[in-house]
Amino acid sequence: MKIKIVKVLPKYLKPKPDQSKLGFGKHFTDHMFTMKYKEGEGWYNPVIEPYQLLQLDPTSMCLHYGQEIFEGLKAYRGPKDEIYLFRPMENIRRMNVSAARLCMAQMDETVFFDALKQFVVLEHEWIPREPGSSLYIRPTMIATEPALGVHPSSEYLFFIIAGPVGAYYAHGFGPTKIYVSQEYVRAAPGGTGNIKAAGNYAASLYASRIASDMGYTQVLWLDAKENKYVEEVGTSNIFFVIGDELITPPLGGTILPGVTRDSVLKLAVHLGVKVTERRLAIDEVIEKIENGTLKEAFASGTAAIISPVGQIFFRNREYIINEGRTGALADRLYSEILHIQYGIAEDPFGWRVQIA
Ligand SMILES: *Cc1c(COP(=O)(O)O)cnc(C)c1O
Numbered sequence: 130m131k132i133k134i135v136k137v138l139p140k141y142l143k144p145k146p147d148q149s150k151l152g153f154g155k156h157f158t159d160h161m162f163t164m165k166y167k168e169g170e171g172w173y174n175p176v177i178e179p180y181q182l183l184q185l186d187p188t189s190m191c192l193h194y195g196q197e198i199f200e201g202l203k204a205y206r207g208p209k210d211e212i213y214l215f216r217p218m219e220n221i222r223r224m225n226v227s228a229a230r231l232c233m234a235q236m237d238e239t240v241f242f243d244a245l246k247q248f249v250v251l252e253h254e255w256i257p258r259e260p261g262s263s264l265y266i267r268p269t270m271i272a273t274e275p276a277l278g279v280h281p282s283s284e285y286l287f288f289i290i291a292g293p294v295g296a297y298y299a300h301g302f303g304p305t306k307i308y309v310s311q312e313y314v315r316a317a318p319g320g321t322g323n324i325k326a327a328g329n330y331a332a333s334l335y336a337s338r339i340a341s342d343m344g345y346t347q348v349l350w351l352d353a354k355e356n357k358y359v360e361e362v363g364t365s366n367i368f369f370v371i372g373d374e375l376i377t378p379p380l381g382g383t384i385l386p387g388v389t390r391d392s393v394l395k396l397a398v399h400l401g402v403k404v405t406e407r408r409l410a411i412d413e414v415i416e417k418i419e420n421g422t423l424k425e426a427f428a429s430g431t432a433a434i435i436s437p438v439g440q441i442f443f444r445n446r447e448y449i450i451n452e453g454r455t456g457a458l459a460d461r462l463y464s465e466i467l468h469i470q471y472g473i474a475e476d477p478f479g480w481r482v483q484i485a
Contacts, residue, residue: 130240132247135178136160148259151295153432158252158264161290162244165273166234168283175240177248180290186275190282196272197327198227201431202388204249204264204291204484206256207472212485215470217245219388224268227324232281233270241268246484248289253485261296261467265432297433304439304453305428307349307362308340309411311444314353315361316383322360323382330364337363345442347428351411352383358408365428365436366390369409370458371417372424379406389429393462395478400465402458411443418448425456434470435463 137159146156157180164175191197200220205213221241228235249256249266256264268289272282313336316322321329333348340348347363360378361367366387368377375397380386397404417423418441426438439453468474469481 130172130175130237130243132162132244133174133176133178134247134251135176136251137179141179145255146293148257148262148293149295151257151259151262151293153265153294153297154292157290157292158255160248160252161288162248163286163288164240164244166285166287172234172236172240172287175244177244177251183286183288185273188275188277189271189273190276191271191273193277194272194279195326195328196231196233196282198224198231198233198270199325199327200224200227200266200268201325202266202268203294203431203470204256204266205471206258206263207483209472211472211483212249212253212256213470213472214245214249214482214484216388216392216480217242217482219391220268221245223325223386223388224270227326228270230321230324231326233272234285236287245289249291250485252291255291255293257293257295259296263294263470264291265294266291294432297436304437304450304455305346306344306440306442307347307438308343308345309349309351309441309443310336310340311351311356312336313339313348314356315348315350317353318382320353320383323380323385325385333364343442345440349411349441357410357412359411359414360384362428362438365430365433366393367438368393368425368427368429369414369417369423370425370456372422374403374405375458376405376407376409378408387429387431389431389434389466392466392478392480393429393435396462396465397458399477400461414441415443415448418450424451425459426450427456427459427462434466435459 202220270287274282274284350360352358428436437455437459441448
């Protein structure tokens with residue numbers, strides 16, 4: 130599929146933001162990729178065009194019935210100005226899994242990758258140079274058939290936007306405080322917890338606000354059926370180090386299969402760490418914090434790579450992990466993955482994809 134390119138006139142290019150104050154999700158590049166789908170016709174009109182407002186009919190189905198999915202990945206600038214993506218095919222495949230679950234249109238992996246690559250290369254000047262900064266990329270698909278009545282939309286819009294983001298740890302790599310939600314759940318068996326559906330995040334806001342009002346950074350989600358097993362933290366996967374073992378809950382339909390989660394698991398095995406995927410009850414976590422065998426807890430995700438957990442609030446009590454400090458394994462995994470992503474370290478897994 131040939132992608133049409135309509136460039137912004139040089140005089141309308143946006144000024145680049147100060148690289149030392151990027152934050153997350155505040156700045157966006159000059160262009161966007163869009164492509165449309167209609168039942169019977171398939172995908173059509175792939176175009177990279179100036180970043181602009183979308184025109185939607187008020188009856189567009191995404192606005193009423195939530196057929197909306199997204200992805201999140203990053204482009205990194207290497208020491209010689211090379212541009213890398215990290216395991217992009219994983220995001221592309223996961224987006225198709227999300228689409229299938231919500232009865233949305235599938236995309237050809239090659240067309241998707243080609244669009245991603247051409248778009249990022251066109252916007253290469255937006256990939257920041259500050260250590261730890263990157264270009265965050267947000268592929269999104271929405272249902273656009275103009276009709277009410279609950280049924281799968283016959284039309285979709287796929288778009289890719291991107292924006293420079295700062296190093297997640299502007300003030301150093303420090304542990305967060307998390308709050309165990311016992312009243313609210315993120316994902317139930319048979320639901321949509323294993324896909325990046327927009328509605329999952331809307332449903333998580335209430336518990337996040339409770340946690341934030343209580344002074345905690347994130348919610349630690351328990352399983353919906355027994356309210357007992359640890360599943361995820363905020364919008365990240367969760368890991369514990371108990372004894373000399375790295376433990377994470379198994380994917381089972383209610384956990385988002387994070388690309389970073391998978392990378393942590395493979396890297397830990399490569400480093401000779403004992404790795405186990407098993408269900409872990411919150412009571413076991415608390416017991417092992419108390420008896421001193423739980424050494425580390427950390428979250429994993431594209432935004433921060435690894436985010437250590439220093440405190441857990443559960444049943445009106447606060448439990449401190451590793452004296453509130455970043456653990457040795459979290460630290461090691463963080464820098465190993467970071468160095469692979471930026472083209473600084475060897476990449477024994479072939480995760481890095483150089484696009485320019
Ligand atoms: C995106 C996401 C993750 C992390 O996935 P990565 O591919 O590692 O970025 C974990 N949990 C939830 C709920 C997510 O939305």
